Amino acid sequence: xxxxxRSVQVRSESLAKLELAIGRFANRCGERMNAADNVIRRxxxxxxxxxxxxxxxxxxxxxxxxxxxxxxxxxxxxxxLDDAQTALQTVERHQHALDDAVExxxxxxxxxxxxxxxxxxxxxxxxxxxxDDLAAYFAVRPDGMGxxxxxxxxxxxxxGGVRDTRxxxxxxxxxxxxxxxxxxxxxxxxxxxxxxxxxxxxxxxPYAEMRRGFNVLRCxxxxxMNDAQNPARDDxxxxxxxxxxxxxxxxxxxxxEAFFGADAIRLERADDGVPFGVTNGRHRIKVAIDAGWxxxxxxxxxxxx
Amino acid sequence: xxALGGVRDEVRSEWGRLRACWQSVRAQWTDEVADRFERDRxxxxxxxxxxxxxxxxxxxxxIAAALRDL
Numbered sequence: 001x002x003x004x005x006r007s008v009q010v011r012s013e014s015l016a017k018l019e020l021a022i023g024r025f026a027n028r029c030g031e032r033m034n035a036a037d038n039v040i041r042r043x044x045x046x047x048x049x050x051x052x053x054x055x056x057x058x059x060x061x062x063x064x065x066x067x068x069x070x071x072x073x074x075x076x077x078x079x080x081l082d083d084a085q086t087a088l089q090t091v092e093r094h095q096h097a098l099d100d101a102v103e104x105x106x107x108x109x110x111x112x113x114x115x116x117x118x119x120x121x122x123x124x125x126x127x128x129x130x131x132d133d134l135a136a137y138f139a140v141r142p143d144g145m146g147x148x149x150x151x152x153x154x155x156x157x158x159x160g161g162v163r164d165t166r167x168x169x170x171x172x173x174x175x176x177x178x179x180x181x182x183x184x185x186x187x188x189x190x191x192x193x194x195x196x197x198x199x200x201x202x203x204x205x206p207y208a209e210m211r212r213g214f215n216v217l218r219c220x221x222x223x224x225m226n227d228a229q230n231p232a233r234d235d236x237x238x239x240x241x242x243x244x245x246x247x248x249x250x251x252x253x254x255x256x257e258a259f260f261g262a263d264a265i266r267l268e269r270a271d272d273g274v275p276f277g278v279t280n281g282r283h284r285i286k287v288a289i290d291a292g293w294x295x296x297x298x299x300x301x302x303x304x305x
Numbered sequence: 306x307x308a309l310g311g312v313r314d315e316v317r318s319e320w321g322r323l324r325a326c327w328q329s330v331r332a333q334w335t336d337e338v339a340d341r342f343e344r345d346r347x348x349x350x351x352x353x354x355x356x357x358x359x360x361x362x363x364x365x366x367x368i369a370a371a372l373r374d375l
Contacts, residue, residue: 014330021326025350028319032312036361039308043368046375087374094371101360101367108360112353 026116026186027275033109034272040102047095054088116186170294174222177233177260182295183267188285189275196286210287216255224252234261258284259297268301276300308372309365313358320354 061081068074172182195201202210224232224240232240234256241251248254259265265281278285281298288296327347331339 014333018326018330021323025319025323029316032316036309036312036364039312039368040364043308043371047371050375090374094367094374097367098364098371101364105357105360105364108353108357112357115349115353 020190023186023190027189029112029116030186031274033113036105036109040098040105043098044102047091047098051088051091051095054084054091057084058088169218169292171218171222171297172295174226176297177225179299180260180264180297181300183276183298183300184295185285185289185293187276188267188296189277190285190289192278193282193286193289196283202283205283207287210284211291213255213258214287214291214293216252217259220252221255221259225256232256265296265298266301267298307365308368309361313361313365316354316361317358320358323350 058081061077061084065074065077065081068077176182205213221232221237224236230236234253237251237253237256241248241253244251246252257263263280265284266279267276267281268279269276276298279301281296285296331343
């Protein structure tokens with residue numbers, strides 16, 4: 001290997017690490033923000049409950065003092081009333097301080113969330129593009145998947161133009177069949193894809209064929225599924241393939257079934273605070289990331305929502 | 306441990322890891338593209354994350370004070 005090639009490979013590997021580190025940071029931030037929201041809710045509820053208790057105590061004591069006979073000693077009641085009023089003021093002060101601090105926290109959390117979703121996706125897509133460019137230029141394959149033509153070269157766009165793979169593609173405007181939803185790549189635990197490092201990991205369906213499948217999904221299958229007059233489903237794609245004389249392995253039905261059939265991408269998570277684990281479809285998710293997709297169509301387990 | 310201590314420590318530690326990774330990449334990546342990436346993308350994390358951590362610290366102090374009186 002030439003020295004220049006070695007340097008490019010090192011840089012490709014570093015950029016790939018950075019891309020993964022950015023994804024991991026975004027995932028962890030999302031999880032921790034959910035955890036912080038739970039703490040805030042708990043404290044807010046406790047303060048509210050305490051305020052209600054103290055208000056009731058104050059009202060009860062005020063009422064007792066008002067109803068006391070003229071000759072009755074209300075000193076003890078008044079002392080308790082003072083204590084309750086002081087405690088109520090303290091709780092109200094804490095509540096105001098909490099409201100202010102939460103407002104500032106939420107502002108900064110929204111800002112970071114914006115960075116960790118929008119900017120992260122853009123940055124990761126940008127880094128992917130750089131990695132692809134380096135691999136293409138020096139014919140170095142950092143992860144062994146495909147050559148320059150498959151990974152780094154511009155992808156054909158639906159209108160016959162080319163699409164810059166550095167730009168993230170957001171497919172979520174397309175409606176999905178019942179039982180499916182778009183899941184953002186950022187919501188998925190991509191550390192589970194670490195094992196998919198070379199072409200041999202794509203034994204069942206070759207990498208390039210899966211890339212082509214995503215392009216067909218984007219340009220042909222999803223638009224037909226979203227046709228307002230006649231939303232296409234499995235049988236419609238079968239008829240379309242038969243009419244055009246396209247064999248199953250190259251047709252639309254196969255792509256439809258790969259994403260919406262029995263072998264669809266399946267994701268599960270225990271609760272909202274954690275990323276989705278991948279039950280089925282790790283290779284498709286890897287290809288989606290490489291192709292710059294922001295989200296994948298998936299079924300999510302019964303416990304995920 | 307304060308109410309939000311775990312959250313704060315984890316975000317801070319993840320942030321430290323990400324920064325270390327960036328610094329290591331930056332040491333080898335010194336062209337114009339790197340400058341542009343740093344200016345247009347990386348800087349947003351550099352601004353947003355410490356501001357978030359600072360707001361989290363303040364919120365944690367307020368919660369700690371409230372818990373003392375509850």
